[in-house]
Amino acid sequence: MNRTSCPAPRGFTLIELLLVISIIALLAGMVFPITTQMIARAQTTKCMNNLRQLGMAAHAAANDNDNRFPIIESDPANAIHKPEDEAQPLTEVFKRYGITSTQLQCPADLKGPNQFAQKGASYIWEPYSEDEEVQNITIYMRRGQFPGRQSRVRLATDWEPVHPADVVGGRKKFNTLYADGHVRLR
Numbered sequence: 001m002n003r004t005s006c007p008a009p010r011g012f013t014l015i016e017l018l019l020v021i022s023i024i025a026l027l028a029g030m031v032f033p034i035t036t037q038m039i040a041r042a043q044t045t046k047c048m049n050n051l052r053q054l055g056m057a058a059h060a061a062a063n064d065n066d067n068r069f070p071i072i073e074s075d076p077a078n079a080i081h082k083p084e085d086e087a088q089p090l091t092e093v094f095k096r097y098g099i100t101s102t103q104l105q106c107p108a109d110l111k112g113p114n115q116f117a118q119k120g121a122s123y124i125w126e127p128y129s130e131d132e133e134v135q136n137i138t139i140y141m142r143r144g145q146f147p148g149r150q151s152r153v154r155l156a157t158d159w160e161p162v163h164p165a166d167v168v169g170g171r172k173k174f175n176t177l178y179a180d181g182h183v184r185l186r
Contacts, residue, residue, distance in 0.1 A: 027114040051177040057097035115159035150180035
């Protein structure tokens, strides 16, 4: 009886193994920048959502205050308002409208300058709209007073420019909430 022997199972050669490793490294090198960009865009979107919620709370506060936006002290340690203005910190004004510290944190700010840890919010309330009527906001300029369109009056922005401008890079930008409720990267 003649026995035929089966050939021994053949393993990977060194060249095949190096080729597979180089292909995996090449794919990882292509995916890593895309993942970084996706994370940055997700942080920007989360920040925009936080500002939209802040805008809804601002309009609810104005509704409770004879259609006037509240007077807010963005940085209580460096107060710009007089005591008789009855300005309150951002966290206190909007607490009764459902805004928590989670909505006042910009994820990109927490990795950068971290204004949230220093001031209690990643956003600064712009003084242009304080104690102004929602429908008739006055803009004060060098040449006088002008009625402002809600789509042009800023309510709040990031403290620092922490959002990437585009996928290639460039200077960083702010997310900005306007009086009509829209949020834009500028």
